[in-house]
Amino acid sequence: MTRGQFHKMHGLGNDFVIIDARAPDFSKTLTMTKDKAAAIAHRHHGIGCDQLIILKPSDKADVRMQIYNADGGEVEACGNATRCVVQLLGDGTSIETDGGMISGHVTDEGAIVDMSAPGFDWNSIPLAYAMDTLHMPVGWEDLQDPAAVNVGNPHVIFFVENSDAVELDRLGPMIEVDPLFPERVNVNVAHIKDADIHLRVWERGVGLTRACGTGACATAVAAIKRGLVQSPVNVHLPGGTLILSWQAGGSIMMQGPTTYVFSGEANWDDFG
Template sequence: MNLRFTKMHGLGNDFMVIDGISQSLPEDGLPFPADEIRRLGSRHFGVGFDQMLIVQPARGDADFRYRILNADGSEVSQCGNGARCFARFVREQGLTDKQSIRVETAAGQMTLNLTEDDQVTVDMGAPLWAPEQIPMTAKAESDSYFLVSGSQAWEVGAVGLGNPHCTLLVENVDTAPVETTGPMLESHEQFPERVNVGFMQIVSRGEIRLRVYERGAGETLACGSGACAAVVIGQRRGWLDEQVTVHLPGGSLQIEYAGTGGIRMTGPASRVYDGSIEIKTD
């Protein structure tokens, strides 16, 4: 089938965004075979993306349903940078004229607010700290956990934000072992659904630097939910204030969390180009 799409990015975290409302897609299961998603995600043989985002009609009282497929073909529940691109996409495609948009995800509803200066603020929901909610295997909830693999051990904070995150403190993100430690922790046995791994350098109580190794995608230029995770983990340890600027390789996000309610993330979303491509459906 021939499918229209838009290529977008949020601070360099890039997406293939598909309108599944005016185009017919399956509502359940993967809309395309996993090997076809991997082909489309290839930067040599396809469109190239970190995640594929699919807009579908809501099943409940939300405005839309929001699905996220990694470049390896796996489906995940949450993506903060993708959510900002989703909001701009549905407005630019004329699918809604609302400034505040409610979307249904596999992790529950979230609200996306477009600002007057072309930024998007996303209510990412409240952090989940109980191990079974993250999910991870641990004897009890803790501010930090020790993960062991062979002769190596790491102290990390862990939180659930619709997807699992762990964050470790580093002296300098430029020299952090993201390429080696990232994949080791991503598939660590204590995380049954794998985990996104953040490497956080604290600049001040209101500013951090961050690199994120995302499950199913590898290191990306930015990870919105990873930025939220790093901030709330840093707040829980007493290191950070309620409002924090997070500098990622692709740019900066503003994260705000007062200790209750949802985490608010504000940042840009950019359209790169529109296109169409032949996709195998079986």
């Protein structure tokens, strides 16, 4: 039997199971696979989460963060999880991810994190072929003229009249797997009201989510680049509000709440 501890946290309802795997003998206790990650994340048969977070040793930062979506697929970055890890490990924590280096500071309500600079080149998104990423000459039904931004993971953003009216549960999975996006893509629909952004996100490998930190980052950057809003900007998601700041050429700063829900212990053999 291989038992281990975990933390359950969320940022605006985007929830995580966090496993600290920095002990030298941890690999003898738990070897993560796609199927095991999906089993742990399962809402009915597992612990349940949008993302499974594994914290590992790093020779570049305080910790390395490995991220698995609910379907077991590994992804490069997660903004809400980053804030949770900063709150869990302490002020000034530096984090190595497959999407780049991230650092953050604890605040009264959660954390503020430096998400590094966004990418705009078509091959850094990545897209299947070259095109303007601020006004992409593509569309899916009524969703037209998107922007694409990489913030450690790929995002496509549509600015619409009313994001709540978009059938994102139908269009999201269609766009996610379109051949234009060789690594799949996170799909964001947003509208601007009173200088704030109102956002909904279809997250690749997860589905509709109450909050997506990297989606908020990508959408805020695209809206600032298009001149729709000014920095800093409030981004309202179904789970709550994030504050995003960005200047051309600089890093994205994301501030928002985090919640520690509970700690627990599990027998990892139960998950395959």
